């Protein structure tokens with residue numbers, strides 16, 4: 315996710331590569347590769363002392379260690395976390411309130427500048443810091459600011475969304491091959507159908523329900539297919555899948571509740 319962020323920010327010329335200092339846990343070779351590809355500067359945590367923004371893109375279970383290493387270098391510069399389920403209050407506790415904390419849930423299409431990004435700020439983040447984060451994340455896709463209570467839902471919806479959509483597309487592709495298409499033809503038609511549907515919805519400003527209505531002639535092919543999807547309760551299945559994903563996100567986040575009130 316860190317590389318996706320770096321790639322997007324540089325591709326959009328939102329920040330120069332040599333203004334991005336990158337720290338990882340152990341692999342010098344990985345940092346060298348990033349330096350070669352993006353011109354970033356391999357660094358140590360101490361570089362955070364002079365940073366305009368610190369982005370922490372480690373796995374949730376590595377957050378405690380990373381924040382402990384970062385904390386001595388904090389003196390008010392904003393800290394942006396990508397970690398699923400890790401609350402603002404818990405992060406604040408780890409860094410003993412030395413800097414404002416910000417939480418985001420990007421999704422994997424940020425790598426191709428088509429991300430859906432949920433964002434939440436703790437109270438008191440200065441407006442200039444908010445604008446900087448909005449600007450950088452806005453280079454990578456569509457940013458929606460939400461209350462922190464909605465971050466688990468965002469993790470389930472837009473964070474896991476590419477996985478859910480891909481699962482539906484897997485079935486579409488398999489079914490297309492069964493109907494006689496080669497895998498290559500099926501993939502091409504599939505991708506164009508999905509991208510085209512999303513673009514049409516956006517450009518025409520209509521709901522998915524309305525688009526479905528417009529392409530369903532009475533007694534036609536779409537109607538015949540949708541009848542089967544309804545009989546299998548696709549809608550109920552999707553609701554249950556999102557609820558399960560959101561519940562899992564909440565469960566994972568329970569290890570990151572602060573010991574004291576913020």
Ligand SMILES: NC(=O)c1ccc[n+]([C@@H]2O[C@H](COP(=O)([O-])OP(=O)(O)OC[C@H]3O[C@@H](n4cnc5c(N)ncnc54)[C@H](OP(=O)(O)O)[C@@H]3O)[C@@H](O)[C@H]2O)c1
Nearest residue numbers: 315338339340341371372373374376379380396397398420
């Ligand atoms: N993948 C997604 O689709 C997605 C979507 C939304 C949000 N996220 C969030 O993004 C975060 C990163 O996920 P990922 O899949 O990109 O993980 P990843 O590939 O494992 O990358 C994590 C990086 O963190 C570094 N790291 C770990 N502990 C460190 C420490 N103490 N000090 C310095 N560097 C440290 C690791 O360094 P080494 O390279 O040396 O091991 C590694 O480069 C997670 O919190 C995840 O919840 C991911």
